[in-house]
Amino acid sequence: MEPVIGARDLEKQFAVRGFSGHVVPALRGVSLDVAPGEFVGLVGESGCGKSTLSRILIGVESATSGEVLHEGRPVETREEWASLRRDVQYVFQDPYGSLPPRMRIGDVLTDPLRIHGMRDRHERAARAIAMLQEVGMPASAMQRYPSAFSGGQRQRISIARALVLEPRVIICDEIVSGLDVSVQAQVLNLLLDLQASRGLGVLFISHDLRVIRYLCSRVCVMYLGEIVEEGAADELFADPQHPYTQGLLASSPDRAAPGQLAARVAGEPPSSSAALPACPFEPRCPRRGDVCAVEVPPEIRLGGHRALCHFPGAPATAQDARSPITDRA
Numbered sequence: 001m002e003p004v005i006g007a008r009d010l011e012k013q014f015a016v017r018g019f020s021g022h023v024v025p026a027l028r029g030v031s032l033d034v035a036p037g038e039f040v041g042l043v044g045e046s047g048c049g050k051s052t053l054s055r056i057l058i059g060v061e062s063a064t065s066g067e068v069l070h071e072g073r074p075v076e077t078r079e080e081w082a083s084l085r086r087d088v089q090y091v092f093q094d095p096y097g098s099l100p101p102r103m104r105i106g107d108v109l110t111d112p113l114r115i116h117g118m119r120d121r122h123e124r125a126a127r128a129i130a131m132l133q134e135v136g137m138p139a140s141a142m143q144r145y146p147s148a149f150s151g152g153q154r155q156r157i158s159i160a161r162a163l164v165l166e167p168r169v170i171i172c173d174e175i176v177s178g179l180d181v182s183v184q185a186q187v188l189n190l191l192l193d194l195q196a197s198r199g200l201g202v203l204f205i206s207h208d209l210r211v212i213r214y215l216c217s218r219v220c221v222m223y224l225g226e227i228v229e230e231g232a233a234d235e236l237f238a239d240p241q242h243p244y245t246q247g248l249l250a251s252s253p254d255r256a257a258p259g260q261l262a263a264r265v266a267g268e269p270p271s272s273s274a275a276l277p278a279c280p281f282e283p284r285c286p287r288r289g290d291v292c293a294v295e296v297p298p299e300i301r302l303g304g305h306r307a308l309c310h311f312p313g314a315p316a317t318a319q320d321a322r323s324p325i326t327d328r329a
């Protein structure tokens with residue numbers, strides 16, 4: 001099916017305040033698609049550019065270069081952006097900060113309908129109530145304020161708000177990371193139900209590979225503003241090619257305590273203003289060779305799966321995955 005939304009070679013540089021001429025390369029040539037009914041996972045460490053990408057995809061931030069596509073066509077004019085914003089909605093990370101505290105839930109849900117030209121007040125209320133029920137909340141929530149609800153309930157309401165305009169894709173940016181594990185599971189199952197009942201496409205951003213594995217049919221792994229590996233979830237989890245993906249998987253917190261979900265890979269990303277080596281993962285890579293610092297890694301393809309690496313494939317041994325090998329090039 002044709003993707004609802006896409007990114008082509010998106011670059012984004014932020015100017016560093018107080019350092020004229022310094023820029024943070026937040027996105028370095030990102031391409032990605034989300035089709036109707038597809039659950040795409042986007043995973044990567046803090047600061048790798050996940051939220052920047054999603055803000056550009058909904059038009060609240062502009063790219064330095066590259067294109068956003070809506071139904072396969074580049075989005076350029078105001079009308080084209082307005083049409084995209086109806087079709088693609090964003091659910092925010094913070095269940096406490098994302099709903100306006102002084103607005104009744106009824107207004108939170110009906111305002112977008114009013115703004116988009118639904119004239120009849122009763123029709124707006126009926127749509128909002130139906131939406132609340134679809135996310136497992138009672139109609140009585142309409143009269144209440146956000147403070148009356150728990151974090152999980154607020155995320156349900158935020159999802160209802162995202163869905164009132166009947167978008168075809170929603171972007172969920174770390175929407176369960178602030179919630180207890182049992183509540184997380186309820187919200188994730190709600191998303192799966194909505195995907196099945198509405199054919200909704202979801203771009204699901206998370207640090208947590210377990211959540212991505214549970215939900216997503218396709219996974220994009222991002223490192224320092226670049227998608228370094230992408231593939232069908234079962235292929236990517238069974239046979240990861242990029243050492244960064246392997247590191248994330250090896251450190252995936254199967255036994256982590258609730259709230260301690262972020263996977264860790266040894267080392268730190270370089271300070272973003274420093275000059276990056278040809279492969280940005282080179283300084284941290286257990287399999288780096290001499291070539292990695294000086295030649296941009298090639299894109300390798302295996303079936304429906306791609307990775308950017310000079311030395312793709314499984315580490316020879318578990319030990320190999322941890323200790324640097326410097327004589328391969």
Ligand SMILES: Nc1ncnc2c1ncn2[C@@H]1O[C@H](COP(=O)(O)OP(=O)(O)OP(=O)(O)O)[C@@H](O)[C@H]1O
Nearest residue numbers: 014015024026045046047048049050051052053272
């Ligand atoms: N408005 C801004 N001005 C300057 N730099 C910014 C701005 N927004 C983001 N950045 C920088 O761009 C990079 C990507 O940030 P972004 O918020 O997209 O990362 P993220 O992957 O969403 O991280 P997290 O997992 O912590 O939410 C970071 O280095 C960040 O400091």
Ligand SMILES: [Mg+2]
Nearest residue numbers: 050051052173
């Ligand atoms: Mg973010």
